[in-house]
Amino acid sequence: MRSPPPPRRDRTVPEPGDRRSVAARPAPLENLYDHTAGPDLPLPRALARTYGPFRLPRGVRGPYVVGNFASTLDGVVSLQSPGASSGGEITGFDPRDRLLMGILRAAADAVVVGAGTLRAVPRHVWTAGHVVPSLAKEFATLRRRLGKPPTPWNVVVTASGRLDLRLPLFTRGEVPVRIVTTSAGARRLGEVRDLPSVEVTTVPGRRSVRAVDVLRAIRTPGRGGVVLVEGGPHLIGSFFAERRLDELFLTLAPQVAGRDRITRPGLVAGHSFAPEHPLWGSLVGVRRGGSLLFLRFTFAASPRPPGTSRRRLPRRPDGRR
């Protein structure tokens, strides 16, 4: 007889007594390569002690848009296993990875997720304090030093509007929430008048929402702003496809997840780039924490393969290169 599946719970948040909450102040990361640009984040000492100096550039066309993902050695970003499909299972809930997530959320004006990511961790709220509660004070200090309000906007992107508005993200009022959706999605969501912290923005498009419309809907403080895209693979695929991602933070975990009958997604789903429209990044940062690598790649608007200079890129279907 098959054993019943484990109960579904949000494994992104360590619970009291959970061994994951123990090592909140992990050993410093080893800085192996650093070609990052931009002003230093004014990190409080407890954060700087682990991460070291942390530079983040200003955006060129608007807010600086960063993605943050964790991947196994074989390119899996979600185990797609009931109760065990968050990014935490990919890194083994590594405390250094959680600290990085916390810093990025603390630096962000808005954290954007797709509806699939919310469905995977339905009780989550995308603030720094939710990933490392013991460092909540330090994250709050960082936001104050950056002149940002206590919490970032949490932005949920959905085409269908199939969201459970009874989830803590929507009902607790802990963070301001913006749902960006199609007109059909907005119709399905109906009235959100009883949820004072939730706003719905309807954008053009029937089956999907363009990354550029998500960014417009967020209305961050322009070039000084930071937008953090925390996935999942479908949503980040749209940002890559429209060349709207400035930088990717990628944590490479020393785990081989494998693939069998279940489909386990990689970093991008729903979009294909190479070979017709290859998308090349530039490595700008490498840090090591134990056997994990913390990588940073920038993505210019006109990416070229490494080692080439002026090769004309093929035109994309929308006419851009």
Ligand SMILES: NC(=O)c1ccc[n+]([C@@H]2O[C@H](COP(=O)([O-])OP(=O)(O)OC[C@H]3O[C@@H](n4cnc5c(N)ncnc54)[C@H](OP(=O)(O)O)[C@@H]3O)[C@@H](O)[C@H]2O)c1
């Ligand atoms: N390892 C990591 O770092 C990491 C990071 C993030 C997520 N994940 C994992 O990835 C898995 C989820 O994968 P996923 O690809 O389903 O995630 P996803 O991109 O968050 O969700 C896909 C859903 O989000 C909505 N969506 C995304 N992009 C959209 C767009 N451009 N326009 C309109 N709607 C859009 C759609 O919702 P509707 O169906 O409502 O229309 C779509 O079905 C989860 O297991 C999650 O834990 C892992």
